Structure formats: C-alpha cells, structure tokens
Amino acid sequence: DVKVTQSSRYLVKRTGEKVFLECVQDMDHENMFWYRQDPGLGLRLIYFSYDVKMKEKGDIPEGYSVSREKKERFSLILESASTNQTSMYLCASSRTRNEAFFGQGTRLTVV
Amino acid sequence: KNQVEQSPQSLIILEGKNCTLQCNYTVSPFSNLRWYKQDTGRGPVSLTIMTFSENTKSNGRYTATLDADTKQSSLHITASQLSDSASYICVVSEASGYSTLTFGKGTMLLVSP
Numbered sequence: 001d002v003k004v005t006q007s008s009r010y011l012v013k014r015t016g017e018k019v020f021l022e023c024v025q026d027m028d029h030e031n032m033f034w035y036r037q038d039p040g041l042g043l044r045l046i047y048f049s050y051d052v053k054m055k056e057k058g059d060i061p062e063g064y065s066v067s068r069e070k071k072e073r074f075s076l077i078l079e080s081a082s083t084n085q086t087s088m089y090l091c092a093s094s095r096t097r098n099e100a101f102f103g104q105g106t107r108l109t110v111v
Numbered sequence: 112k113n114q115v116e117q118s119p120q121s122l123i124i125l126e127g128k129n130c131t132l133q134c135n136y137t138v139s140p141f142s143n144l145r146w147y148k149q150d151t152g153r154g155p156v157s158l159t160i161m162t163f164s165e166n167t168k169s170n171g172r173y174t175a176t177l178d179a180d181t182k183q184s185s186l187h188i189t190a191s192q193l194s195d196s197a198s199y200i201c202v203v204s205e206a207s208g209y210s211t212l213t214f215g216k217g218t219m220l221l222v223s224p
Contacts, residue, residue: 004154042200042216090154097211098142098204102154 003027004103006091012109019078021106023091032074033092033100034058034066043090049074050097081110113138115203117215125223128191132218134184134201142204142211146175146186149198149217158186158199191222 007022025032033048035058045058047066055066063085067075074093078085086109092100115136124130136144143162147155159168159175161184168175172195174187188195201215 009152040216043214045212098206099145099157099160100202100212102147102156105152105154107152 004091004093004101006089006103006106008106009104010107010109012111013078013081015082015110017078017081017110019081019108019110021076021078021089021091021108023074023076023093023103024072025074025093025101026072027093027095027101028071029093029095029101030071031094031097032068033094034064034074034076035090035092036060037088037090037105046076083110086110113203113205113213115201115213115215117199117201117218119218120216121219121221123221123223124191126191126193130188130191130220132186132188132199132201132220134186134203134215136182136184136201136203136213136215138182138203138205138213140206141179141182142206144175144177144184144204145202146173146184147200147202149200151197155200188220193222193224196220196222 003026005024013019034046035043037043049055049068065077089106091103118133145160146158149155161177172189177184198217198219200217203213205211
C-alpha cells in the first residue's frame, strides 16, 4: 500500500510566522502535490512537482512556496502565515499524472 | 474549462438504507474517474477507479457507474452503515496536460441510526 505521511495532524501558528508542512511518500513516486481544502470550495491545487528540484505552480500558489530536495519528500512553506491560510492541507503522490494517493491531512490554524 | 459537479451537496439517510450520489463532468479528453471517501479530518481514500471502457465497478457495498457518452457517474451505497458517514468526492482525470485532476466539491453523507 502507498504510504503518504504528513508531519503533523494539527498545527496552530501565529500570523507572520514561517510555517513548514512536510510530506513523505514511500513508493518512489515521481509526482507529488499540495492541495488545500476549504468548505464549499473543495480541493484546490497549490503546487506540484514531477521530479526532484522541480516545481510547478497550481491554481492558488500565492503566499506559498515548495521545496523538493529528495524524491520522497515535498515541503510546503508559508513564508508569512496569514489568517486566510487557515485550512486543511493535503499532500498527495502518484506514479502517473492521472491519480493521487493522499496523506492524512494537516489542519492548520493561523491565529 | 474542466468542471466536475456533484449532487446532492449533502444527504441524510437512515442506517440500512441505500443511496446514490451523482457526478457530472465536462473534462475532456477523459482518462479516468475516481470516487474517494473522506472521513472527517482525514485525507481522501480511493474507492473505485473507472476508465472509458468500464461502465460498472464494485467495491464491497459501493458500486460506481460511468456513462462516458453523457459524462455522468454515480456511486451507489447499499445497506448503509454508520461508518459510511463521510464526504464522497468525484475526481476526473484529463488525458493530457500537467495538472490533470479536476475535483468535485463532494457530497457530505450522514448515516443516522
């Protein structure tokens, strides 16, 4: 079974803090994704990566950056957290571009 | 623009009853369609995947159908259980491009005792 592990289930951060969300997958997948999920809006793609050190902007990249230094690890960075970034963050990985295996999610609250 | 519309937004049924969730999409060219189950506070988990040539696929009490001509899919849940209470998300994959997944907003199902 594919295992996608996100470093935290719950996080509470203060406005202006730099926040790191970590994601690790154990299936040697090339593709990794970061989504956020908000009520009434569904899942929205923030960033994705198809190879080490490679990144592409998704639909809502503003206020976020990513890092992929190793194939198994994909990090999402909030440079200066704001209250409108309070959300559920979901990491996913896949071997092909038309599938997604999700982690358990990180519920981030920015106060 | 690719879109996936799900209905109803939410649904309450009694334990033991059946229900059907709907998904309409405009994604083209079509690659596959997945139904995910997402428990509250958890990540989505894939229930079924259907390609263009498949019109029915089952996973236990879950049966998905696909009509590629009308671009519609349904997820039928038989003999519902309390543990079926979750959000069900329809995801359609495009056969080309980089960011190829289009997500529906989900149907929130509550199974009441």
